[in-house]
Amino acid sequence: MALRNILKEGDESLLKKSRPITQFNDRLFELLDDMKETLMASNGVGLAAPQVGVLRRVVVVLDVDTDEIIELINPEILSVEGEQDGPEGCLSLPNIWGLVKRPDHVIVKAQDRNGDEFTVEGYDLLARAFCHECDHLDGILFREHVYQFLTQEELDEYYAQQEEEYDEEEFDEEFSEDGDE
Numbered sequence: 001m002a003l004r005n006i007l008k009e010g011d012e013s014l015l016k017k018s019r020p021i022t023q024f025n026d027r028l029f030e031l032l033d034d035m036k037e038t039l040m041a042s043n044g045v046g047l048a049a050p051q052v053g054v055l056r057r058v059v060v061v062l063d064v065d066t067d068e069i070i071e072l073i074n075p076e077i078l079s080v081e082g083e084q085d086g087p088e089g090c091l092s093l094p095n096i097w098g099l100v101k102r103p104d105h106v107i108v109k110a111q112d113r114n115g116d117e118f119t120v121e122g123y124d125l126l127a128r129a130f131c132h133e134c135d136h137l138d139g140i141l142f143r144e145h146v147y148q149f150l151t152q153e154e155l156d157e158y159y160a161q162q163e164e165e166y167d168e169e170e171f172d173e174e175f176s177e178d179g180d181e
C-alpha cells in the first residue's frame, strides 16, 4: 500500500468524466487499498479515483457510524429522498467550505472489488458523501453546488451553533421527561 498524491483544483483531471471499471484485478485492488490509506491519512470522509489522477469510476467513503470504509466500483445513485443542508469541503479544494443542499437519504448500486453487485443505503453525512463522490466521477466539484461559501471562522461558528442547538434539544428532552413524571 502506498499514499497517493491528491490532485488539487486547477488540475484538468478533476473536471473529466471517469470510465467504468471492467477488470477486477490486482491493479484495482492496489488502487482501492491506496485510496483507503490516502483517505485515512488525510482525515477525509470520501475520495474518488480521479482525485488521485485515475479516471476510473471508483470511490471510497468512510461511514463515520461504523468506522468502516465502503468501496464503491461503478456506483450509480438509484434513488434520493429528503433534503439536508450543511457545510461541505473537499480534499481537492483545501480550505474551501460552503453550504450545500443534498438529499438526506440515498440508495446506491455498485460493485465490490470482486465485481459482485450490491446496494447500500446512506443517511445524513453518508448520503452527502455518496453524492459528493459520485459527482467527482462526472468531473463535478462541490463548489458548483455551494449556495454560500464559508470562511474557516464561519465554519467554526456554524459547528459551535449546531452543538449549542443540540445541547438545548437534549436539555428540553430531559426537562419534558421530568415533567411527564
Ligand code: NI
Pocket (backbone or CB within 6 Å): 089, 090, 091, 092, 132, 136, 142
Ligand atoms: Ni471531493
